[in-house]
Amino acid sequence: MRLSRALKIKRPLYTKRHDKVIYQHDNAQPHVAKVVKETLEVLQLDVLPHPLYSPDIAPSDYHMFRSMTHGLAEQHFTSYEEAKNWVDVWIASKDKEFFQHRIRMLPERWEKVITHSEHPKYLGIHLDRTLTFKTHLTKLKGKLSSRNNILHKLAGSSWGSDANTLRTSALALIFSTAEYCAPGFANLQESTGFQFLLTSLRLSYAERKPPRKCTKNLDSPDLEINPILQSPPKHRLKSRNPIWSRGNQLLSQNFNISEAWTNSWISSDIPNKNLITSPSVKIPGFSLPRREWVLLNRFRTGQGRCAELMKLWGYTKDPNCACNVPQSMSHILDDCPLYKFNGGISNLHSVTPEALNWLKALPLRL
Numbered sequence: 001m002r003l004s005r006a007l008k009i010k011r012p013l014y015t016k017r018h019d020k021v022i023y024q025h026d027n028a029q030p031h032v033a034k035v036v037k038e039t040l041e042v043l044q045l046d047v048l049p050h051p052l053y054s055p056d057i058a059p060s061d062y063h064m065f066r067s068m069t070h071g072l073a074e075q076h077f078t079s080y081e082e083a084k085n086w087v088d089v090w091i092a093s094k095d096k097e098f099f100q101h102r103i104r105m106l107p108e109r110w111e112k113v114i115t116h117s118e119h120p121k122y123l124g125i126h127l128d129r130t131l132t133f134k135t136h137l138t139k140l141k142g143k144l145s146s147r148n149n150i151l152h153k154l155a156g157s158s159w160g161s162d163a164n165t166l167r168t169s170a171l172a173l174i175f176s177t178a179e180y181c182a183p184g185f186a187n188l189q190e191s192t193g194f195q196f197l198l199t200s201l202r203l204s205y206a207e208r209k210p211p212r213k214c215t216k217n218l219d220s221p222d223l224e225i226n227p228i229l230q231s232p233p234k235h236r237l238k239s240r241n242p243i244w245s246r247g248n249q250l251l252s253q254n255f256n257i258s259e260a261w262t263n264s265w266i267s268s269d270i271p272n273k274n275l276i277t278s279p280s281v282k283i284p285g286f287s288l289p290r291r292e293w294v295l296l297n298r299f300r301t302g303q304g305r306c307a308e309l310m311k312l313w314g315y316t317k318d319p320n321c322a323c324n325v326p327q328s329m330s331h332i333l334d335d336c337p338l339y340k341f342n343g344g345i346s347n348l349h350s351v352t353p354e355a356l357n358w359l360k361a362l363p364l365r366l
């Protein structure tokens with residue numbers, strides 16, 4: 001209302017002109033409330049559409065606030081009045097051209113954002129005409145790889161953060177990003193490399209994440225997916241495998257994610273898998289220092305820098321241990337007269353006091 005009155009006072013020809021004032025604001029909840037929309041209609045103001053998450057096309061964001069940020073860099077306020085006075089003085093110090101220039105740039109910036117894009121981004125997802133999500137997955141893999149580099153800095157083999165810290169960091173930095181809208185593209189062929197990356201991350205950080213439990217009753221009509229599952233759209237392309245198709249199969253089979261995960265673990269070809277009865281339970285040793293934790297997992301998996309594997313990888317020529325027998329991880333643990341642990345792999349896996357002392361005293365760099 002005040003804006004309308006100010007326009008009539010400062011620009012008397014405003015009411016006589018055929019063209020209208022175009023009003024711009026973002027999609028914040030107060031701006032799209034019913035009472036606001038009704039007021040704008042009464043005032044006959046045209047509202048410029050504002051895409052979601054687009055602060056780069058609001059003059060107040062891309063110009064005024066950015067310029068104000070530089071001025072605030074050296075400021076320290078002790079009260080609200082000081083902050084308010086500084087803002088008032090800062091705005092008064094700017095001439096008319098400061099505001100007019102950037103407002104006139106709006107059409108140019110608008111064209112850059114709104115013009116056609118082959119892969120538009122909506123709610124964080126890059127779309128394409130055939131919904132293969134290939135562009136999105138390519139960008140997502142790059143983002144995850146860069147975040148993974150941060151975790152590698154914390155995961156040295158003889159130093160670094162403990163397993164709990166690495167697990168929490170992996171969940172916060174990587175899996176939260178990777179799983180965003182994943183049901184939409186998880187069944188696509190292009191997601192193979194993406195799934196391989198997540199699998200390698202789980203192995204890198206010994207991350208055993210329990211399946212998520214649905215807090216709603218699957219038969220409840222309030223569950224948003226149920227109307228689609230009950231009356232799914234017809235298949236238009238045989239090459240597509242939409243989520244509702246897979247969802248109907250799982251519902252008809254009384255699918256249980258915990259049981260499926262356990263069965264997948266049991267049927268896998270993983271060394272010493274009998275040590276772990278349920279993959280959803282955190283394995284012993286998570287609180288160990290980084291060196292002992294890494295060493296423990298290398299004995300669990302049978303993969304480490306033993307002489308036999310180092311020769312296989314081309315790093316050494318001699319595969320033998322100091323006792324003149326091929327040095328594998330199992331040989332060091334069970335058979336080597338110089339280094340073996342008398343408790344065996346089961347006690348080592350349980351991290352008994354004797355096993356922990358043996359890990360700390362082991363002189364080999366595995």
